[in-house]
Amino acid sequence: MIDIGLSKMALIGAVALIVIGPEKLPxxxxxxxxxxxxxQRYVADVKSEVNRSMELDELRKMKDTVESAARDVHQSVQTSATDFQKDWDTSIGGGIDDASSPGVSSGSAFDHGTVVPAYKNPGKNWRLKRGATPQWYKARAGVRTKAQSGAARVARFRPQKFH
Incomplete structure (x- = not known):
């Protein structure tokens, strides 16, 4: 960098005073x-932008490593699940068809033809439940009962000016 000491600054100030004049110098x-x-602000902005881009590159690299690790975990879980499924099918298939195993009949609930229905939400109406709540409870709990726009809410809670 430029090394400017006190003596050099004084010399520059004296030359500026002579060349520019005392009226225009301030x-x-x-x-x-x-x-x-x-x-200085421009240099600081450029430095912060460079730092931000470097951090962004580091975050992208970290994201790529996390995604690859997640893919590896997913793949290993998938392969172990398929291996488990194969082992399960062979053990269940062998155990049911085996007449020598006691207590297991061929008409058990584990037949492959049996379809178990999927869970279905009972479909409760949350609006009806919400409307059944008393107004005094809503007021005490701080539940908004009337919709208000953002501008109206700001105007409502803006401090009043005293004249």
Whole structure:
């Protein structure tokens, strides 16, 4: 970087005082200060953007590693599940057809032809339940009973100005 000491700054100030003059020097110094401030802010913005992009690249790499690990886990679970299914089918198929095993009949509930119905939600109406709640309970619990737009809500809770 540029190494500017106190003696060099004094020399630059003396030359600026002679060249620019004492009337215009404060205005020029103010302008130079604002330009330096803008340059520093620009450099800081560029640095933060570079840091952000580096962090984004690191996050992408981390995301890729996590996704690959998840794929590996999914694949291993899938293969173990298929192996278990094959073992289960062979053990169930061998045990049911085996007449020598006591207590197991061929007409048991584990027949492959039996279809078990899937769970079905009873379909309760949550709106009806919500409407059955008393108003005093809703007021105490803080449940909103009237819809209000965002602008109206802001206007409602804005502090009043005193004249």
């Amino acid at each position: 205005r020029v110094a103010r302008t130079v200060g604002t330009l330096l401030g803008k340059a």
